[in-house]
Amino acid sequence: MKILVVDDSAMMRSVIKSTLASYGSGKQIEVVEAVNGQEALDKLASESIDLVLLDWQMPVVDGLSFVKQVRGSGKDVPIVMVTSVTDKEKVLEAGKAGVNTYIEKPVRGSVLWENIQEFLH
Amino acid sequence: MLAFVTTSAGLGYFYKITRQNVWNELAERLADMGRTGQFIFSAEHRRAIDRLNELSEKDSSRNKDHLSIGPGESISVISGSRVHEIEKSDDFILVVQALRQIKNASRKGMVNLGILGQEPWPKDDPPRVRFTYLLVPIPEVKDRSILKFIADADYEAGDENGNGKIDPEEEASEIGKLYNVSAQPGLMAAFDGKVRTSEEYYEDQWGKWMSAYVPILRADGSVAAVMGIDMSATSQFNLLEKLYYICIAVIGGSVVLAIILSLALSRLIASPIVALRAGAERVKARDYSTQIVVKSKDELGILASTFNDMVREVRTYATTLEDRVKERTAELNESRGQMSDILRNIQEGILTIDRSGKVNSEYSGRVPDMLGKQPEGLEFADLFPAQLQNSVRDFVGQLIENPFMSMRMFAAANPLSEVRILSGDQEKVLSFSFSRVKNGAGQIEKLLVVIDDRTEQMKLERALAEREAEQSARIEKLYQILNLDPNVFKSFLEEAGRTADVVVEKLALAGSDRSALDLCFREVHTLKGNARALGLDAIAKNAHELEDVLDAIRKDPESSAQDKLAGAAELGKKLIAEIQDGGALFDKIVNMKDVFRVKTLDASAEIAERCERIVEQEALAAGKAVAFEFENRAGVLRGDALVRVRAMLGHMIRNAVVHGIETPDARKEKGKAIDGSIRLLMTHHDGQVRIAVEDDGAGLDQERIARHAIEQGILTQEQAGVASPAEVLRLIFRPGFSTAERVTESAGRGVGLDVVEEEARALGGNVRVETKRGTFTKFIVVLPESVLEKRD
Numbered sequence: 001m002k003i004l005v006v007d008d009s010a011m012m013r014s015v016i017k018s019t020l021a022s023y024g025s026g027k028q029i030e031v032v033e034a035v036n037g038q039e040a041l042d043k044l045a046s047e048s049i050d051l052v053l054l055d056w057q058m059p060v061v062d063g064l065s066f067v068k069q070v071r072g073s074g075k076d077v078p079i080v081m082v083t084s085v086t087d088k089e090k091v092l093e094a095g096k097a098g099v100n101t102y103i104e105k106p107v108r109g110s111v112l113w114e115n116i117q118e119f120l121h
Numbered sequence: 122m123l124a125f126v127t128t129s130a131g132l133g134y135f136y137k138i139t140r141q142n143v144w145n146e147l148a149e150r151l152a153d154m155g156r157t158g159q160f161i162f163s164a165e166h167r168r169a170i171d172r173l174n175e176l177s178e179k180d181s182s183r184n185k186d187h188l189s190i191g192p193g194e195s196i197s198v199i200s201g202s203r204v205h206e207i208e209k210s211d212d213f214i215l216v217v218q219a220l221r222q223i224k225n226a227s228r229k230g231m232v233n234l235g236i237l238g239q240e241p242w243p244k245d246d247p248p249r250v251r252f253t254y255l256l257v258p259i260p261e262v263k264d265r266s267i268l269k270f271i272a273d274a275d276y277e278a279g280d281e282n283g284n285g286k287i288d289p290e291e292e293a294s295e296i297g298k299l300y301n302v303s304a305q306p307g308l309m310a311a312f313d314g315k316v317r318t319s320e321e322y323y324e325d326q327w328g329k330w331m332s333a334y335v336p337i338l339r340a341d342g343s344v345a346a347v348m349g350i351d352m353s354a355t356s357q358f359n360l361l362e363k364l365y366y367i368c369i370a371v372i373g374g375s376v377v378l379a380i381i382l383s384l385a386l387s388r389l390i391a392s393p394i395v396a397l398r399a400g401a402e403r404v405k406a407r408d409y410s411t412q413i414v415v416k417s418k419d420e421l422g423i424l425a426s427t428f429n430d431m432v433r434e435v436r437t438y439a440t441t442l443e444d445r446v447k448e449r450t451a452e453l454n455e456s457r458g459q460m461s462d463i464l465r466n467i468q469e470g471i472l473t474i475d476r477s478g479k480v481n482s483e484y485s486g487r488v489p490d491m492l493g494k495q496p497e498g499l500e501f502a503d504l505f506p507a508q509l510q511n512s513v514r515d516f517v518g519q520l521i522e523n524p525f526m527s528m529r530m531f532a533a534a535n536p537l538s539e540v541r542i543l544s545g546d547q548e549k550v551l552s553f554s555f556s557r558v559k560n561g562a563g564q565i566e567k568l569l570v571v572i573d574d575r576t577e578q579m580k581l582e583r584a585l586a587e588r589e590a591e592q593s594a595r596i597e598k599l600y601q602i603l604n605l606d607p608n609v610f611k612s613f614l615e616e617a618g619r620t621a622d623v624v625v626e627k628l629a630l631a632g633s634d635r636s637a638l639d640l641c642f643r644e645v646h647t648l649k650g651n652a653r654a655l656g657l658d659a660i661a662k663n664a665h666e667l668e669d670v671l672d673a674i675r676k677d678p679e680s681s682a683q684d685k686l687a688g689a690a691e692l693g694k695k696l697i698a699e700i701q702d703g704g705a706l707f708d709k710i711v712n713m714k715d716v717f718r719v720k721t722l723d724a725s726a727e728i729a730e731r732c733e734r735i736v737e738q739e740a741l742a743a744g745k746a747v748a749f750e751f752e753n754r755a756g757v758l759r760g761d762a763l764v765r766v767r768a769m770l771g772h773m774i775r776n777a778v779v780h781g782i783e784t785p786d787a788r789k790e791k792g793k794a795i796d797g798s799i800r801l802l803m804t805h806h807d808g809q810v811r812i813a814v815e816d817d818g819a820g821l822d823q824e825r826i827a828r829h830a831i832e833q834g835i836l837t838q839e840q841a842g843v844a845s846p847a848e849v850l851r852l853i854f855r856p857g858f859s860t861a862e863r864v865t866e867s868a869g870r871g872v873g874l875d876v877v878e879e880e881a882r883a884l885g886g887n888v889r890v891e892t893k894r895g896t897f898t899k900f901i902v903v904l905p906e907s908v909l910e911k912r913d
Contacts, residue, residue, distance in 0.1 A: 089512055091534035095519055101527035115529060 007055040023113040037061025056083035071098035148318035155335030158223040169212035199297035220274035252351035322354035409436035470572030493544030625693040725753035739778035755805035762908035781818030
């Protein structure tokens with residue numbers, strides 16, 4: 001189980017990483033990190049990723065552009081957006097682009113874990 | 122079929138062997154007879170044969186026609202008369218007798234020796250050998266296919282079988298007669314010197330025959346003639362034919378039997394299968410009463426019994442199923458009825474949207490009311506204000522089309538989670554929530570929309586928020602009050618209440634009276650300052666508002682229209698209300714204290730503590746040093762009386778500190794102790810409770826009181842002149858009467874002593890004052906003893 005955590009905030013990445021580590025202690029979860037959409041695209045191309053936890057607002061390539069490029073290339077890897085964007089139209093736009101589900105920041109560990117369950121096999 | 126073939130082959134073989142044996146046996150027997158018979162032909166006989174041969178050659182007039190006879194045919198070539206002559210010759214008779222001996226040897230019965238005639242044979246014992254004869258070859262036919270008769274045992278035609286006519290077989294073969302024997306190869310072969318027999322029967326004009334051909338040899342071994350012995354094969358043939366038919370019949374019978382047997386067998390085997398099949402057909406037609414009778418104990422029997430069990434189970438199941446279907450249908454009908462009842466009566470708005478985004482006809486009764494229109498057949502997005510329609514359409518489209526997006530995400534993207542809609546003339550706050558309705562194949566068939574009318578809820582929330590703010594303000598007030606010394610607060614309230622009353626009263630009368638307005642302004646300003654100083658923000662705020670208005674009116678009297686004054690009066694009333702509210706809160710707190718403390722603590726101790734605090738505070742404020750003493754000899758006051766007594770004591774003690782006790786400097790000057798003293802004494806006797814507050818201050822100045830009364834217009838100069846000291850002293854209990862030089866926050870506003878009198882009266886008592894100039898002032902409240910708590 002390899003999870004790609006994409007966030008420009010190192011703190012956020014480490015929060016998510018420790019959440020995954022503590023909740024998913026029984027599972028073999030490996031976390032791959034990326035600081036922006038471009039790096040995430042590179043990681044996705046070079047590694048076999050099972051799930052993407054994605055921030056929206058990031059430099060270089062933002063979350064939404066990342067999703068569009070991934071789906072455009074025909075990849076169906078589950079993408080969970082972890083973001084402080086709450087604008088309804090923007091959330092719908094993300095859904096249309098191919099985001100599977102959405103978790104609002106600030107993230108509570110239990111909420112994150114509960115909502116990525118369906119993608120962890 | 123196999124049985125048939127086997128039977129046929131067996132019988133065929135049996136028939137063939139039998140037939141072969143019959144003919145072989147017959148041929149052997151004939152050959153034996155021939156070989157035995159040849160010994161009868163002695164040399165004499167042989168010579169006779171040769172002579173007869175020569176003789177017949179001489180008499181024969183043969184031509185080509187005679188030699189062209191067909192197989193089995195014969196033809197006479199010697200005239201009858203000549204034949205008769207020869208037949209009478211010794212040679213012929215000798216040869217014929219030999220032939221007849223051989224023939225008779227085939228009879229069962231014994232034959233008398235002697236000349237044997239050609240007689241009809243007894244019916245029961247005819248000779249088995251029908252013909253014996255002698256044949257010789259003729260020189261014209263080298264292959265011996267046509268031979269010549271020399272002699273025949275029955276050379277005369279005669280009715281041998283006794284049927285009254287000469288049959289073909291009864292015709293005689295006279296000497297010289299030619300006979301085509303090409304069908305009898307054995308006969309021709311016998312001329313080679315060996316006994317031959319026909320291999321099987323043969324047929325000629327005389328019947329069916331089996332023959333032996335015996336060469337009659339001369340002394341030199343050459344063949345003189347061949348003796349033919351013909352045995353009728355008709356009986357054997359008939360026997361064989363019979364056997365043949367029996368075989369055919371047996372085969373035919375076995376075929377029939379085999380067919381019948383196989384039919385019966387197949388019926389036997391097939392009938393359970395047919396029964397099973399028929400049973401299965403009936404079950405297929407839902408006749409579950411079907412049971413099959415198969416008695417055999419083989420696999421079919423087991424199959425049938427399994428089938429029966431199965432049908433029984435199916436029957437049970439089908440019956441149960443029917444019942445359940447009925448039950449379910451009834452339930453469904455009921456629930457459908459209930460469903461429509463629910464839809465009609467439910468308070469929630471429920472509707473469904475089809476895949477094209479249109480609202481279906483099924484929706485709850487509240488929906489039209491909520492939306493302000495009948496939604497049926499309309500596009501869902503069109504139910505909303507224009508600026509929302511695109512996002513709603515987009516959202517609904519995604520809900521139907523996008524199975525990858527989670528419902529959680531849809532909830533976050535829901536543009537209708539709280540939407541204001543104009544329904545009729547009222548604005549409603551509605552909340553729409555969506556869920557997907559999937560069909561059996563898991564495809565999204567429609568969307569279920571639940572509409573929650575939040576209008577009332579929002580109103581309630583707003584009201585609740587207001588209430589909360591109010592409550593927290595009240596709690597704040599309470600907190601502020603609790604932070605205060607209760608006496609300070611109480612006296613503040615009383616003073617503030619009175620001030621506000623006065624202001625409102627004055628405002629009503631003031632009109633544009635500048636000095637009245639000034640007074641009001643000052644009073645309110647002071648009140649505000651006091652409220653602020655005590656941290657009573659609500660009162661301070663109200664006072665401030667009133668102060669502002671009053672200031673405006675005061676500074677610009679020209680515009681001091683009636684409405685401004687009225688506004689000021691309103692604010693004044695509001696201020697009063699606020700102060701009363703404070704009072705109510707205070708009373709509540711006091712009452713709580715009564716409930717929780719008065720009964721547990723000694724009321725007198727509580728009074729003492731209270732009074733002590735007032736003394737301390739007032740003394741501090743006035744820059745005086747005062748000692749307080751308290752003695753209660755009366756007992757415990759009732760709760761209601763306690764409240765009033767406390768109020769009275771507050772005023773009396775405050776009055777004593779502020780007006781009674783002199784400043785330390787003044788006391789020093791007079792040679793008094795620097796510390797002033799106030800004593801509170803409660804006594805009970807003669808059915809009365811006396812509460813006395815005595816200070817060792819300056820005492821009351823009757824002249825000043827009188828003068829003040831004249832200034833205030835309470836007394837005229839004359840009245841003042843004749844008034845007794847007691848009458849003058851009583852003036853201080855008049856409302857609004859104050860003689861304090863300085864107006865302090867606490868006393869000196871002419872408020873207080875009138876309250877004391879009022880309270881005393883309320884408790885059925887009175888108040889009086891005793892004083893000595895420069896020495897003391899003593900206020901004595903006399904109350905009935907009913908103010909005391911009854912003792913057990």
